[in-house]
Amino acid sequence: MKKFIVSLLVALAGIGAWFTLSSTEAAPNVTFTSLEGKQFQTSDLQGKVVLVKFWATNCVTCIQQMPDTIAYHNKYKEQGYDTIAVAMAYDPEPFVKNYTRDNKLPFTVTLDKDGSVAKAFDDIKFTPVSFLLDRQGNIVKRYIGNYDKAIFEKTLQDTLAKT
Template sequence: MKKFIISLVIAMAGVGVWFTLSSTEAAPNVTFTSLEGKQFQTSDLQGKVVLVKFWATNCVTCIQQMPDTIAYYKQYKDQGYDTIAVAMAYDPEPFVKNYARDNNLPFTVTLDKDGSVAKAFDDIKFTPVAFLLDRQGNIVKRFIGNYDKAIFEKTLQDTLAKA
């Protein structure tokens, strides 16, 4: 009986490891365009833990979350954390530029003018939606709407702790 229990525990651990390893999904390799016109791809972000956050200036929850988004960026950037704020295609470019300037957004803000970035990330239509990517460019977790700050920060810390 003891051998059976040990075998069962080992088998369950193996299934758990297999599920964890096999459930990672690579982030789509898209081209981002910053407010300054600089282009880069998802693959250029590898080596960092990155939050890709879809937002809009007319989204109340997005605006409410922005101080926390800024705080997380400032607190963890020296540990290899970055944030890419993706403004939705329906958000007028002057509004995005004014908001980024007036609020001193310290991270990269991009314009998804044709909606291709949102389409590639599960066809995002409503905001806020954020994807936390690990250093290998895999999606660790998706955060939708007004997500729990404690869960986000714990997931971020756990992801940063991994090589």
């Protein structure tokens, strides 16, 4: 009986891991507005691997992560990688513009003025929270707070390698 229960638990764990690793949850199709006022939708990002990063200028962890976010963007952009930095609704627009300019952010920074983008992505209230999307617009992984850089980069490389 113990062998049966152990076997059943192992099988269930394997099935659970398969569903977790092969998630095909599509990212919500929202409208982003860049600092320059350009609008685009999540569906416009298909064909690229994209990190959608929710952040704020008053978030210590967000600011600590920004050099790595810039480095990953610059290192992998030629392979079809992009970054969309979504400034939270509570972050004053002048602060976001100043930070973006002063730090020469090389990717698209958007303003979520009404909070609709954060709401669509699991009702994000605190930062940082990031979503790695595959080329089909599916969520590969969700990152909350600090994350292991080596594991992130490996996941990014694996996602970029898929067509």
